[in-house]
Amino acid sequence: MKILHLSDLHFHSDNSKNQDILSTLRNVEKNYPDHIIVITGDIVDDGSEKQYKNARDALKTFDGRVFIAPGNHDFGAIGNFYSREKADRFDEFLSIPLNQGGTFLRENKPVVNVKTDESDIVMFIALDTNLETYHPFDFACGEVGEFQLAELDMLLSNPTVPEMKKVLFFHHHPFMRNDPFMELKDAGELARIIYNRIDVVLFGHKHVMDSWKNRWGVPYMLAADNSPGKTSAGEITIENGALSIDHVKI
Numbered sequence: 001m002k003i004l005h006l007s008d009l010h011f012h013s014d015n016s017k018n019q020d021i022l023s024t025l026r027n028v029e030k031n032y033p034d035h036i037i038v039i040t041g042d043i044v045d046d047g048s049e050k051q052y053k054n055a056r057d058a059l060k061t062f063d064g065r066v067f068i069a070p071g072n073h074d075f076g077a078i079g080n081f082y083s084r085e086k087a088d089r090f091d092e093f094l095s096i097p098l099n100q101g102g103t104f105l106r107e108n109k110p111v112v113n114v115k116t117d118e119s120d121i122v123m124f125i126a127l128d129t130n131l132e133t134y135h136p137f138d139f140a141c142g143e144v145g146e147f148q149l150a151e152l153d154m155l156l157s158n159p160t161v162p163e164m165k166k167v168l169f170f171h172h173h174p175f176m177r178n179d180p181f182m183e184l185k186d187a188g189e190l191a192r193i194i195y196n197r198i199d200v201v202l203f204g205h206k207h208v209m210d211s212w213k214n215r216w217g218v219p220y221m222l223a224a225d226n227s228p229g230k231t232s233a234g235e236i237t238i239e240n241g242a243l244s245i246d247h248v249k250i
């Protein structure tokens, strides 16, 4: 199974401003027809209905093989001003039409999808890391929150789950500290829950591609660029239980 990691698409209302991401997605559709696509948030730029419609129309072609998590821009203007109405649109326009198997704002549990190919069973676990308060300093940074953490812990304790490879993904960067607009406040609690229990962690938010090996007891952790206009993306290969990462042209 091959997985392509995209992030921070920032769809605008005016499709003439979406040409870079639309062209990237056309290339992905043509060149990677069987890849699973994981998108780690900021799918739209400020949560307007038109932006969500543009994103849904562009992503619908990947239905069944695209998995998404929300970012701060999906839930509010300039990524700083949380709006419950905009947050709810993420589920209405993306999670439900793209058959994510769960909702983010509405249920707020980890959204889980399992994909199988000849050699592997892979569980995709998406988290909503938006700290949903109305204060701009709170909202721009992230938090998994007690409820989602407890649900994640319970999910990973299920006896059938250890047999699968597990890809965990979310928007906020877990290694940033002391930055009121970026940090994931409960990164330490998340690290304790996933230690030695997850195979790959994917995230975005900072718009800088990077990768880490064997941090938090996780073999691979990958940060993605903002995908519009970029020429490469992270690719994860899972084959007969073996993991590898690469960067491929998009």
Ligand SMILES: [Fe+2]
Residues within 6 Å of the ligand: 042, 071, 072, 073, 079, 171, 205, 206
């Ligand atoms: Fe972001």
